[in-house]
Amino acid sequence: MEKNELVSLVEAERASRRPVQVRVCTASACLASRSREVAGRLRSAAGRAGMVDRVDVREVGCLRLCSAGPLVKVEPEGVLYERVGVEQADSIVGAIGGGRAEARIGDPSGPFFARQLPMVLENSGVVEPERIESYLAAGGYGQLDRVLRELTPEEVVEAITRSGLRGRGGAGYPSGLKWATVAKMPPGRKFVICNADEGDPGAFMDRSVLESDPQRVLEGMAIAGYAVGAEQGYVYLRGEHPLTIHRLRLAIDQARRLGVLGSGIFDSRFNFRIDLRIGAGAYVCGEETALMASIEGRRGTPQPRPPYPAQSGLWGSPTLINNVETLANIPAILREGAERFARIGTASSKGTKVFALAGNVCRSGLVEVPMGTSLRTIVEEIGGGAPEGRSIKAVQTGGPSGGCIPASQLDTPVDYESLKALGSIMGSGGMIVMDDRADMVDVARYFMEFCRDESCGKCIPCRAGTVQLHRMLVRIRDGQATRDELHRLERLCEMVKHASLCGLGQAAPSPVLSTLRFFREEYESRLTGG
Amino acid sequence: MSVHTLRIDEKDVSARAGQTILEAASENGISIPTLCHLEGLSNVGACRLCLVEVAVVGGGTRLAAACVTAAAEEMVIQTDTDRLREYRKMIVELLFAERNHVCSVCVANNHCELQEMAVSQGVDHVRYDYLEPRCDVDLSHPRFGLDHNRCILCTRCVRACDEVEGAHTWDVSGRGTLSRVVTDLNAPWGASETCTSCGKCVMACPTGALFHQSSTVSEMIHERTRLSFLVDAREKKQWHA
Numbered sequence: 168m169e170k171n172e173l174v175s176l177v178e179a180e181r182a183s184r185r186p187v188q189v190r191v192c193t194a195s196a197c198l199a200s201r202s203r204e205v206a207g208r209l210r211s212a213a214g215r216a217g218m219v220d221r222v223d224v225r226e227v228g229c230l231r232l233c234s235a236g237p238l239v240k241v242e243p244e245g246v247l248y249e250r251v252g253v254e255q256a257d258s259i260v261g262a263i264g265g266g267r268a269e270a271r272i273g274d275p276s277g278p279f280f281a282r283q284l285p286m287v288l289e290n291s292g293v294v295e296p297e298r299i300e301s302y303l304a305a306g307g308y309g310q311l312d313r314v315l316r317e318l319t320p321e322e323v324v325e326a327i328t329r330s331g332l333r334g335r336g337g338a339g340y341p342s343g344l345k346w347a348t349v350a351k352m353p354p355g356r357k358f359v360i361c362n363a364d365e366g367d368p369g370a371f372m373d374r375s376v377l378e379s380d381p382q383r384v385l386e387g388m389a390i391a392g393y394a395v396g397a398e399q400g401y402v403y404l405r406g407e408h409p410l411t412i413h414r415l416r417l418a419i420d421q422a423r424r425l426g427v428l429g430s431g432i433f434d435s436r437f438n439f440r441i442d443l444r445i446g447a448g449a450y451v452c453g454e455e456t457a458l459m460a461s462i463e464g465r466r467g468t469p470q471p472r473p474p475y476p477a478q479s480g481l482w483g484s485p486t487l488i489n490n491v492e493t494l495a496n497i498p499a500i501l502r503e504g505a506e507r508f509a510r511i512g513t514a515s516s517k518g519t520k521v522f523a524l525a526g527n528v529c530r531s532g533l534v535e536v537p538m539g540t541s542l543r544t545i546v547e548e549i550g551g552g553a554p555e556g557r558s559i560k561a562v563q564t565g566g567p568s569g570g571c572i573p574a575s576q577l578d579t580p581v582d583y584e585s586l587k588a589l590g591s592i593m594g595s596g597g598m599i600v601m602d603d604r605a606d607m608v609d610v611a612r613y614f615m616e617f618c619r620d621e622s623c624g625k626c627i628p629c630r631a632g633t634v635q636l637h638r639m640l641v642r643i644r645d646g647q648a649t650r651d652e653l654h655r656l657e658r659l660c661e662m663v664k665h666a667s668l669c670g671l672g673q674a675a676p677s678p679v680l681s682t683l684r685f686f687r688e689e690y691e692s693r694l695t696g697g
Numbered sequence: 698m699s700v701h702t703l704r705i706d707e708k709d710v711s712a713r714a715g716q717t718i719l720e721a722a723s724e725n726g727i728s729i730p731t732l733c734h735l736e737g738l739s740n741v742g743a744c745r746l747c748l749v750e751v752a753v754v755g756g757g758t759r760l761a762a763a764c765v766t767a768a769a770e771e772m773v774i775q776t777d778t779d780r781l782r783e784y785r786k787m788i789v790e791l792l793f794a795e796r797n798h799v800c801s802v803c804v805a806n807n808h809c810e811l812q813e814m815a816v817s818q819g820v821d822h823v824r825y826d827y828l829e830p831r832c833d834v835d836l837s838h839p840r841f842g843l844d845h846n847r848c849i850l851c852t853r854c855v856r857a858c859d860e861v862e863g864a865h866t867w868d869v870s871g872r873g874t875l876s877r878v879v880t881d882l883n884a885p886w887g888a889s890e891t892c893t894s895c896g897k898c899v900m901a902c903p904t905g906a907l908f909h910q911s912s913t914v915s916e917m918i919h920e921r922t923r924l925s926f927l928v929d930a931r932e933k934k935q936w937h938a
Contacts, residue, residue, distance in 0.1 A: 449872065466869060471742040471765040624850060624869065624876030626743045631791035634874050635825045655824060662787050665760055666745045 168426040170312075170434060173303065176425070180304040185223040187263055189213075192238040192292060194229035194378045195371070195410055196532075201253065202237035208256035209239070216260050225301075228379020230292040232279055233532035240275070240292065247273035278548045279530050284511070286519045287495045288535045291379035296414050299421035302382040308427050310501040311386050314393060315435040323394035324350050327497070329505035331517035336362060336453075336490030337565065337594045338670075339516070339583040345487060348477040349395040352485035357397035359388050360462070360481065360488045363404045363411070364446055364453035367566025368617060370597030372521040373491035375533050377404075377411045380495070381418035385441055387494030389428060390501065392439040395487050400441040403458050406448055416443060450567075450621035454669050455480075455488045457623065468623045469669035490595065492521055512538030516582035520596060526563075527602035529554050534598075536581070543577040546600055557602040561685070565594025567614045567621075568674030570681025571607060590681040592674075607686040608693065611679045612640035618675035629672025632663040636679065646693045653690060657683070703772040712768035719747055719763040722776060729763050729776050730785060730817065732810060733851040735901055737925035738860055740764040744851060746785050746814070750775040785818050794825040795874060796832060797846040798904070804844075804917035805905030811849060812904075828874070835880075837887030840910055841899055843878070848906035850876055854898035861924055866892040878906075900924055 168176075191197075191206040206226050213222040230238040235249035239259060248259060248270040255270040262268035274280075285291065295301040302308070314323055328343025349357060361384060365373040377384060388400045404412055419441050422428040430438045444462045446452045452467040459481045461467035480486025496518060500508045509517050516538035522545065525531045529551030536545060542562055546552065553559045561571040564581075570591035572579065579585050583593050601610065619633040639656045642648040660676035667673045683690060699714045705722050712721035717740070722729050732744040742765035750758035751766070752773040763776070775781070792798070792811060800806045814820075832845035855867040855878065866889050870879045880889040899907045900920045908917040929935045 451872075471762060473767075619873060622873040624871070624873045625741070625852075626745055627788050627791055627849075628745055630850070630874055630876070631795045634828065635791065635794065638826055658783075659787065659825075662784050666748055666784050666788070668742060668745065668762075 168424075173425060173427075176300060177303045180300040185221055187218075187222045187244075188242045189222060189224045189259070189263075190227045190230070190240045190242065190292060191224065192228070192230040192236060193226040193296075194233075194375055195408075196233040197230070197236035197238055198410065200237050200250075202239075202251075204253050205237050205239065205251050205256055208253045209260060212257045212260040215257075218260065218263070222260065222263060225295050226297070227293060228291045228296045229288070229375045229533050231283075231288065231533040232273065232530060234530055235271075235273060235532075238273070239270075245275055247275045249273040279532075279551070282540070282544055282549050283535050284519050284537050285535050286499050286511075287376060287492055287521050288379070288533065289499065290383060291375070291533070294380060294382075296379055296381055297417055299382055299418065299425060299427075302380070306502075307382050307498075308386055310498045311389050311393075311427065312433045314390055314501060315433050315437055320350060320394045320396060323390060323501075326501060326505045327394070330500045330508040331505075331512075332493065332496055332500060332508070333516065333583065334490060335492035335496070335520065335595065337568065337592055339593060342489065342493055345477060345489070346391065346394055348475075349397075349485045349487040352478065354396055356399075356482075356484045357395055358481045358484055358486040359392045359395065359397045359400040360455075360458070360476075360486060361388055361400065361402040361491060361494055362453060362455065362458060362488055363402055363491045364458060365491070365595060366405060366450040366453055366621075367568075367595060367597040368614075369523065369525050369563075369599045370566055370595055371523045372533065372596040374408050374411050375523070376491050376495050376521070378414055381415050382422065383498060384491055384494050385418060385422055385428065387489075387497035388441060389432065389439045390497050391487055391489065391494065393437050395485075397487065398438045398440070400439065401444050401462055401481075402441060403444045403446060403452070403462060406445045412443065412445060419443065449623070450617075451623045451669070451671050454671060457669070458488070459486065468625045469671070471668060492596070513580065513582045515584055520581060520593065522581075522596045522598045524550050524598050524600070526598075526600035527553050527557060527559070527605075528600040538582050539580040541578050541580050542572065545581070545598065546577065550600060553600065553602040557604070559600060560603045560605050561601045561607065561610075563591075563599040563601065563610070563678075564597065565592035565677070566597045567617045568592060568670065568677055569594045569597075570677050571601070571610060571685065572681075573685040576685075590677065590684055592677070606644070607682040607689045608640065608644045611682045612637065612644055614678035615640055615675065618671065622671065622675075626666075626668035626672060628663045628666040629668070629675060632659055632667075632672070633675055635659060636663065636676065640679065643690055643693055646695060648694055649696070650694050653694060701768055701770040701772075703768055703770065703774065705774045706776055716768050717764055718749060718761065718766050718768050718772070718774060721768040722763065722774075727776060730814060731764060732814060732849065732903055733853065734764045735853050735857075735921060735924065737928035738853060738856040738901070741852060741856070744788070744849075746788055748781060748784060750778055750781060782818070786820055787824075789815050789818050789820050790823045790825055792849050793820070793823050794827050796828070796830060796848065802914060803847060803905040804908045804912045804914060805847070805919070806915040808915070808918045809905060810903035830874075835886050836910065837885035838889075838892070838894070838910075839887065840894060841886065841896065842908050842910050843880075843886055844906050844908070845877055846906075847904045848878060849904055850878065851903055852878070853901040853903065854878060854907060857897040857901040857924055861927060862893060862895050862897050864891050864893050864895075867898060897924060
């Protein structure tokens with residue numbers, strides 16, 4: 168499609184908008200509580216009320232406060248309805264332009280929203296994930312267009328480096344450096360991979376981003392492809408997320424049809440195509456070398472690094488692998504400028520971070536805050552603290568590779584270094600709040616069971632070590648272990664951590680080590696004599 | 698071709714560019730324990746027994762698998778520290794605990810690399826639970842047998858079959874401790890359509906997992922050097938005895 172055709176498409180999209188927009192969240196959580204039926208009912212209610220030329224019912228992505236879904240937001244009035252039932256649809260339409268609906272009204276200016284800074288999620292709950300026109304009308308693909316016209320690939324890499332962006336998959340490797348490494352490899356076949364194999368228990372950030380604003384990630388990938396000299400991208404996605412697969416597939420098809428992906432993008436000489444690769448449900452395939460093996464059609468097991476993917480990745484070609492959230496940051500960084508982005512966050516951790524807030528907390532959902540925000544702000548202000556007069560005992564970050572941070576450390580700012588110093592990690596963004604009822608030994612046992620089941624079986628420390636660690640933790644939890652067993656547990660943890668081949672095994676002992684560090688008495692009090 | 702000089706166990710050694718730490722060490726008479734490594738096959742760095750300590754700039758060491766880590770200029774390597782000995786012992790113990798390695802009734806008794814490793818690493822008891830899994834024995838092939846009870850998942854058979862024979866009959870199915878080596882798509886070995894019955898997998902096996910059907914206790918002698926003989930003859934045109 169020619170560029171002027173795209174422009175008229177955007178104009179038509181903007182012109183089609185009616186004065187009032189009723190946005191219905193159709194991300195996984197709200198869909199599961201029948202938000203699509205709510206949307207249908209809202210449409211028919213608007214029709215019956217003769218308001219079709221005034222009211223638009225749009226199915227948007229995540230409105231973030233998942234615990235109060237299904238969520239409906241009416242703009243421009245800015246009214247947020249929570250736990251909307253199908254039967255309340257009529258009254259919501261009736262309340263447009265004055266009046267009161269028989270639905271629970273939320274507080275869009277309350278702490279849950281007010282303390283957040285949506286950047287990666289700026290379009291989430293605003294654009295319609297299944298319609299590329301909606302993304303284009305919100306300025307989407309504007310940065311790809313600008314980059315292709317105005318910047319050299321080197322300047323794009325430069326901008327990402329200056330922004331200080333670090334990988335959002337968990338390890339926090341400087342993104343600019345990674346891009347530069349791939350860009351500097353000799354020209355030839357290169358690849359860009361979007362790692363969407365989100366599998367930490369309790370984590371749903373990447374899935375939500377892809378369900379809510381898939382085009383944004385595609386745009387980020389295309390810009391990355393231009394910067395490093397790649398013409399082919401892959402999104403590696405979990406088979407367990409059918410809605411994400413559906414929306415991404417639709418997004419790729421639409422982008423291809425409009426020519427924002429494909430050959431000669433925006434009348435430039437840049438070609439970029441994106442294909443989906445669906446994983447069969449192995450957690451380890453989120454590890455980059457295992458992920459690439461899986462894309463190549465081989466058994467998804469990690470390989471020793473070096474060589475790093477940037478030098479020799481997919482089919483031996485230089486490959487840039489970035490996480491979903493990292494790529495979703497790219498359009499915003501280029502639009503706002505690297506310097507403005509770098510002003511958000513802390514000295515070493517720039518920008519924002521999306522967290523999936525869940526567990527024993529009043530308000531759970533998708534949260535995006537500037538780096539350096541304290542855990543207390545996230546958990547107590549945004550999340551509203553523990554429910555029903557309970558108190559918070561610990562916050563788990565980083566999933567099975569992370570650790571449990573005790574309530575006494577809640578003033579820790581979330582940045583890569585501070586969380587690491589506490590024996591946890593930033594991780595990809597899972598944040599599980601535990602109240603005073605949590606049994607920390609059992610929490611460690613749970614994560615060890617997860618690692619045991621997800622170990623690929625290639626290296627012995629992880630394959631056989633996690634089995635033994637799990638058995639020891641069961642015995643300690645059940646009061647059937649001696650002090651000797653606890654020592655054995657600690658020594659085996661140390662070996663598995665240092666001797667395992669990949670990140671899964673190396674991090675598998677982290678939940679045990681961090682609960683031992685902060686909640687050691689829970690282990691010791693259960694030991695038996697001998 | 699460039700050459701690196703490095704230090705292994707207080708000894709200055711040289712290594713050709715591209716050589717691994719394991720190769721450099723072995724050329725200089727320094728032995729590093731290995732199980733998944735076999736001359737003639739690619740390296741996968743899976744057993745972790747060849748972990749060595751490499752000094753890092755600014756103090757301290759990092760662990761690296763010698764079989765897959767390239768020797769580099771001015772590397773300082775320790776192959777036999779207390780920490781490494783302890784880790785190796787734990788790894789061997791974990792293997793013994795994982796399946797049913799009962800030497801006294803094993804075809805490979807006295808010809809077993811796992812058994813030798815236990816002796817060389819000073820394993821005198823196992824500190825972990827014996828898992829005693831129920832494992833199958835596949836005797837469907839007319840000449841060879843597969844006893845999963847003895848398998849340590851080193852994948853030497855997989856690599857020998859793929860890289861030397863070119864058949865890729867073997868692979869691994871399942872995950873974690875439930876992983877199993879399989880022929881074809883988990884068909885009985887005797888029903889495999891790709892197996893050429895060449896026996897290279899049996900040659901490569903470090904334990905009694907793969908054996909000749911005629912052998913009984915202590916009779917299974919693997920011919921592990923035959924694979925490197927074949928590979929050297931093919932690739933380097935060297936015919937060593």
